[in-house]
Amino acid sequence: MSFLIRRNLPLAWAGWYDSFDTYGVGPMRRPWVWLGDGTRGDYNALGEFHLPANYFTNNGGGPSYEFQPFTPHWGLEWEVWWPVEGLAAQSFTCFITDSWARVGALFQNLLGIQLRHTSSGDTIGINGYPTIIGFNDHEGQFTPPAPYFGKYTTVRIWCENDEFLRLWVDGQYMGSQMLTNPTFKPGPDRRCVRFLNAALCDCWMRWIQHYDKPSSVPNKNVWVPQLTDNFNREDGPVDNGWTQIGTNAGLVGGSWANTGTTDGSRGLLRNTGISTGRVRIEATVGGAVGPNNTASSGLVLCSNAAGTSGLIANVIAGQLGIGYFSDSLSGNPPTFTYYRTLTTGVTVSAGDKIAFSSYGSLIWIEVNGTPRLYAVSDTYTANTYAGLRVSRASSTYSASWNDVTIFTGLG
Structure with a gap:
């Protein structure tokens, strides 16, 4: 489900919310598209989006949604059950990138919000990725309120001017990060989401919301x-x-x-x-x-x-x-x-x-x-x-x- 508040750019505001309970049980379908390798996602009887494990990915296979905010001030929220455990380093990443519906989409120089599990504990990071599986720019790292295993986890990102991020996990404020490397900043036609479950366990998403918002910097x-x-x-x-x-x-x-x-x-x-x-x-x-x-x-x-x-x-x-x-x-x-x-x-x-x-x-x-x-x-x-x-x-x-x-x- 999506909504459009105003149509005329540059004052257009849009947003979309998906609770995955209108598709029925079965394979993933549009407006979601699976990009790259791995087993395709599906919708279950609980109204959840099931994302199979893709730990051995070669090209970052995962789902992407067609739509995106219009303005540089936007928010993104989602809730997942990600029962990650063990000694292996594993991750679940939301990339901010091109829309799959855009002709010539390159999926390069992405911003990523990554839930990560290692033998040392769980973190959530804001990173830059030259390619979908090519992390090389560590922007910020935070410790979530509780481990990911055994619970639903909610993530919220607020972005100002496509360059200043504030992060909440399970309703608790984690911190902020200024994207000082312009290579990885979002922008027009580069505010879409794409997920990668690079883990040994499957993941279940309950809902996602992505929207334009008023700037937190007052006029x-x-x-x-x-x-x-x-x-x-x-x-x-x-x-x-x-x-x-x-x-x-x-x-x-x-x-x-x-x-x-x-x-x-x-x-x-x-x-x-x-x-x-x-x-x-x-x-x-x-x-x-x-x-x-x-x-x-x-x-x-x-x-x-x-x-x-x-x-x-x-x-x-x-x-x-x-x-x-x-x-x-x-x-x-x-x-x-x-x-x-x-x-x-x-x-x-x-x-x-x-x-x-x-x-x-x-x-x-x-x-x-x-x-x-x-x-x-x-x-x-x-x-x-x-x-x-x-x-x-x-x-x-x-x-x-x-x-x-x-x-x-x-x-």
């Missing part, structure tokens, strides 16, 4: 400006309601920048009064000093008043990092723990607008309005201070900040 209409500072005043202390953490920084040529000759980090904070965790800061990088690849500048959210804990987005000319700091912003350097870093395809130049947002547990960095790096954090959401960071490292000044605006997010 810009939710953000309401609270304060703006362009720093266009006399060189010297910042004043105007700001608290500086550390020395050797101040207003220089209409921007907030490093001063002095001492390596280290400096913060600039003010109380936003926003304790909901829905907060955003935008700032123009550069002014007195442009970005380089030696010393990092940062945007701060959900900090305490002392500037010793909070969320941080650090930038240099060729790298983004998103995480939290756990000691003073005036450290040399502070202690940063990164949820994610992005080191490929990043260019930060003077005049770019960098934004750092927190909306519930989701945090992300934008460069000139385009989200580039995402993470999930439930930490520091009640802290109400936000601001900026500059640093000096190896006698090199980081980029300064030319202006800043802080926003609150509507619920």
